[in-house]
Amino acid sequence: MNKFFKTLYITIILLFLYFPLIIVAVYSFNSTKSTTLWGGVTFDWYIKLFSNKSIISALLNSILLTVIVTVLSVILGTLGSIALNRFKTKLTKIFFPLVYLPVLTPEIIVGIAFLQIFSMLDLKFGLATLILSHISFCVPFVMIVVSARLNSLQNNLEEAARDLGASVWQAFFHITIPELLPGIISGAALAFIMSFDDVIISFFMSGATVTTLPVKVYSMMKVGVSPEINALSTIVLLITFVCVIVINVKKPTKNLL
Amino acid sequence: MKKSNSLKIFSTYTTYLFLIAFVLIPTLFIIVVSFLKADSLGNIKLMFTFENFKKLFDPVYLNIMVNSLKIAFITTISALLLAYPLAYIISKTGRKIQQALFMLIILPYWTNSLVRTYSFLIVLRSDGIINKLLMMLGAITEPLQLLYTEGAVIFAMIYLLLPVMFLPIYSSITKLDFSFVEASHDLGANKFQTFLSVILPLTIPGVMAGTILVFTPCLGLFFISDLIGGGKTVLLGNIIRDQFTSTRNLPFGSALSVLMMLFALFFIAIYYKTSYLSNTKTGEQNNE
Numbered sequence: 346m347n348k349f350f351k352t353l354y355i356t357i358i359l360l361f362l363y364f365p366l367i368i369v370a371v372y373s374f375n376s377t378k379s380t381t382l383w384g385g386v387t388f389d390w391y392i393k394l395f396s397n398k399s400i401i402s403a404l405l406n407s408i409l410l411t412v413i414v415t416v417l418s419v420i421l422g423t424l425g426s427i428a429l430n431r432f433k434t435k436l437t438k439i440f441f442p443l444v445y446l447p448v449l450t451p452e453i454i455v456g457i458a459f460l461q462i463f464s465m466l467d468l469k470f471g472l473a474t475l476i477l478s479h480i481s482f483c484v485p486f487v488m489i490v491v492s493a494r495l496n497s498l499q500n501n502l503e504e505a506a507r508d509l510g511a512s513v514w515q516a517f518f519h520i521t522i523p524e525l526l527p528g529i530i531s532g533a534a535l536a537f538i539m540s541f542d543d544v545i546i547s548f549f550m551s552g553a554t555v556t557t558l559p560v561k562v563y564s565m566m567k568v569g570v571s572p573e574i575n576a577l578s579t580i581v582l583l584i585t586f587v588c589v590i591v592i593n594v595k596k597p598t599k600n601l602l
Numbered sequence: 603m604k605k606s607n608s609l610k611i612f613s614t615y616t617t618y619l620f621l622i623a624f625v626l627i628p629t630l631f632i633i634v635v636s637f638l639k640a641d642s643l644g645n646i647k648l649m650f651t652f653e654n655f656k657k658l659f660d661p662v663y664l665n666i667m668v669n670s671l672k673i674a675f676i677t678t679i680s681a682l683l684l685a686y687p688l689a690y691i692i693s694k695t696g697r698k699i700q701q702a703l704f705m706l707i708i709l710p711y712w713t714n715s716l717v718r719t720y721s722f723l724i725v726l727r728s729d730g731i732i733n734k735l736l737m738m739l740g741a742i743t744e745p746l747q748l749l750y751t752e753g754a755v756i757f758a759m760i761y762l763l764l765p766v767m768f769l770p771i772y773s774s775i776t777k778l779d780f781s782f783v784e785a786s787h788d789l790g791a792n793k794f795q796t797f798l799s800v801i802l803p804l805t806i807p808g809v810m811a812g813t814i815l816v817f818t819p820c821l822g823l824f825f826i827s828d829l830i831g832g833g834k835t836v837l838l839g840n841i842i843r844d845q846f847t848s849t850r851n852l853p854f855g856s857a858l859s860v861l862m863m864l865f866a867l868f869f870i871a872i873y874y875k876t877s878y879l880s881n882t883k884t885g886e887q888n889n890e
Contacts, residue, residue, distance in 0.1 A: 351691045355703065358688055361761065362710050365721035368731055372724070380724050381734045421620055428613040437614065443621045446629060449814065449866055451822035453839050454859045457846050458628035461635060461856075481624035513609040542714045544825060549846065559716050566720055566829055570727065578717040585713045 366582060373575035380570070390576040400577065403561035410472060410557060411541045414479040418536040421480065422487025423529055427521070429488070430495045447485045455482055456549035463550075470552035478550045479540045486539060487532035494528025534592045538585060629863075636856035644850035654857035663841065667861075670838040673752065674820035677759040681767040681816050682809065684760070689772035689808075704772065711765035719829050722758045723749065726830070750832035758830040759820055766819075767812040774808025775801075810873040818866040838862055 368380065373391075377384035394400060429437050429444070447455060459478040468474055502524065506516040522529075544559040551560050558581070565574055639649040657663065692703045710718060725731055726748040733745040748754055778801065786796040822839035833840075838858065845855025 354687065355691060358684065358764075359706060362707070362764065365725045365761075366710070366713070366718065369717070369721040369724055379729070380727070381729055381731055421616065424613040425617040425620065428610070428617040432610040432614055434614070436618070440618060440621050443625050446625050449818070449870060450629070451818045451839070451862055451866065453822040453824065453842055454632065454862060455628065457842065457855060457859060458632050460846055461852060462628060462631055477624075481628070484620060484624070513607040517609055538712055542712075542716075544714075544716050545822070559714060562716055562720075563825060566716070566723075570720075570724060574720065575724070578714075578720055581714050581717050586709065589709060589712045 369575050370579045370582065373572065373579045375572065375575075378572055380575075390572040391580075394573050394576050394580075397573070400558075400561060403556050403558045406472070406555055407541060407558040410475050410479065411537055413476055414483055414540040415533050415537045417476070417480055418483035418487050418540075419529060419533045421484045422532055422536075423491050423522075423525065425484065425488045426491040426495055427517075430492055431500065444485045444488055447482045448489070452482070452543070452545040456546040459546070460549040470550060471555040474552070475547060475550045475555070475557065478546050479543065482543075482546065483536035483540055486535050487529075490532040490535060491525060491528040494525055494531075498524055531592065534588060538588060542585070632856045632859050632863075635853055636860045638853050640851050640853045644845075644852060646852055651853075654854045657854055658857060658861060663858075666836050666841055667838060669836070670821055671865075673756055673759070673835070673837065674817050677756050677763065677820045678767075678813055678817045680756070681760050681764050682771075682812065685764060685767040685771055685812065686809070689768055689775050693772060693775045707768050708765055711769070715762055715823075716825060718762055719758060719826055722761055723829055726754055749830060750834055752831065752835045755827055755831040755835045758826050759823065762823070762826070763816045763819065766815045770811035770815065771805065771808040774805040774811075778804055806876050807873070810869075810876050814866070814869045814873055817869055818862070821862055821865065 372380045374386050374388070375382075375384055376387035376389065425444070429441055455478070459474070459481070463470065463474050463477075502520050503516045506520050507513070511519070542559060543557075544563055547557045547560050548563065551557060556564075558577075562574065562577060562581070565571070565577075635646055636654055637650055637652070639647040639651045639653065641647050658667070688707070692700055692707070695703065727733070728745040728747060728749070730748075732748065733742070736742045737745065782800050782804065783796055786800045791799065821837060822842070824837060824839035824843045827833065827835045827837045827840055838861075842855050842858045842862070845851045845858065
C-alpha cells in the first residue's frame with residue numbers, strides 16, 4: 346500500500362466517525378428547524394433548552410449522580426486493587442475473575458438484574474438505586490486501571506516507610522496513594538464518563554420522578570428529531586471532549602485503557 | 603511474611619463485600635429466576651421449571667435470536683476488517699502523528715453513545731444531508747429510505763463500536779516484536795506470507811479482545827434498533843427489555859439474559875484459549 350491510499354483510508358474513517366457529530370453541532374445553531382437547509386446562526390435552541398425545567402433537573406441529577414458515583418467508585422476501586430494485588434490470599438485469587446464480569450457482561454443484563462433485586466427489596470427507584478447500580482459497573486474499571494499502575498510500581502518505598510516506623514495506614518496515605526495518583530485520576534475520569542454517559546442501566550434504574558440526562562434525551566429522541574436535541578447533544582459532546590482533553594494533557598492516553 | 607494488618611483486613615473485606623453484593627448476587631439472581639415459573643401477571647413464582655428455556659426454542663424467538671446473532675456477526679466482522687488495517691497503518695506513523703490519530707479514533711468512544719446514535723439518525727434521514735448530497739450530485743432523484751432498515755442498524759453499530767474494536771488491536775500491534783517480522787523477511791517470506799504467518803497470529807489476542815468487546819454489545823444495544831431501525835429490527839436486547847417493561851415476563855426475560863451471558867462466555871473462553879496459545883507460541887520462539 347502506498348502513502349496516498351493510507352492517508353485516504355484514515356481520512357475516510359475519520360470522516361465516518363466525525364461527520365455526523367459535526368452536522369449535529371453545526372445545525373444546533375441553525376435558525377430553521379431543518380438539518381439540511383441553513384437559515385442563519387441562532388442561539389435560540391440553547392436558550393429554549395435552558396428554560397426547559399425537566400431538562401435542567403435531569404442535567405443536575407446526572408451531575409450529582411456522576412460525582413457521587415465517581416467518588417465512591419474511586420474509593421472502592423482503589424481499596425479493591427490494593428486488596429487484589431498487595432495482599433494476595435487464596436480467596437482473592439478465586440474472587441479476582443469476578444472483577445471482569447461486569448466489564449464483559451452486556452449492560453442490559455446488569456440493568457435487569459438490579460431492577461429485579463431492587464424491586465424485590467421494595468426500594469424506591471431514584472437516585473439511590475441509580476448510585477448503587479452505577480457503582481457496580483464503575484468500580485471494576487477503576488480497579489483495572491489502578492491495578493495496572495500498582496503493578497508497575499514496586500513496593501520498596503512502602504516497605505522502607507514501614508521499616509522507618511510508619512504504621513500501615515501512614516504508609517498507605519503518604520506513600521501508596523500519592524504513587525497511585527495518576528492511576529486513580531485516570532480511573533476517576535473513566536468512572537465519571539461511564540456514569541455520565543450510561544443509558545441502558547439508567548433506563549432501568551430511574552424512577553418516575555428522578556431521571557438522568559441520557560435517559561431524558563432518549564425519551565426526547567423517541568418522539569422525534571428537534572433542534573433542541575441537537576443543542577443538548579452538542580453540550581453533552583462538549584462536556585466529554587473537555588473531560589478527555591483535560592485528562593490527556595496531564596497523562597498519556599495509553600494509561601487510560 | 604507479614605502478619606495480617608488492619609489495612610489488609612479492611613481493603614480485602616470491603617472488596618469481597620462489593621464483589622458479592624454487586625457482582626455475584628445479581629448474576630446468580632438472574633440465573634435462579636430463569637428457572638422459576640411466572641404467574642399470569644409475569645411475576646416470579648417460587649417453582650422450579652425449564653419452561654423458560656424451552657420457550658427460547660419457540661420459532662418467534664428463535665428467529666429474532668438468529669437475526670440478532672446475524673447482525674452482531676456482520677457488525678463484528680466489518681468492524682474488524684475496518685479496524686485492523688487502520689490500527690496497522692496508524693502504528694506505522696511517526697510518534698506525534700500517531701498520538702494525534704490515536705486520540706482522534708478513541709475520542710468518539712468516550713462520547714455519549716446515544717448522542718452518536720442520534721447524529722447518525724440526523725444524517726441518514728430522508729431529508730438528511732446524505733440524501734440531499736446524493737440528489738445534488740444527481741445520483742438519485744427521490745430520497746432513499748436509508749433509515750429504519752437493517753442495513754442502517756448495522757452501519758450505526760459499526761459507527762458506534764469501531765473505536766472499541768480498534769483499541770485492543772492497536773495495542774497488540776504496537777506491542778508486537780518486529781524482530782519476528784524482520785526474521786521472516788530475512789528467511790525469504792514475502793509481505794503477505796509474513797502477515798499471515800507472523801503478524802496475524804501474534805496479534806490474535808487483540809483481535810479476539812476486540813471481537814468480545816464488540817459482539818456482545820451488538821446483541822444488547824436496544825436503543826439503536828429503536829432509533830435507527832424504527833423498531834423493525836428486533837435485537838435480543840429489545841426482547842429482554844420488553845420482558846421487563848411491556849410484556850412483563852420476568853423469568854423468561856432472565857432466561858434470555860442467561861442465553862446472552864452464555865454467548866459472552868463463549869467468546870471469553872475462546873479469548874483465553876487463543877491468548878494462551880499465542881503466548882506459548884512466542885514463548886517457544888523465544889527459547890529457540
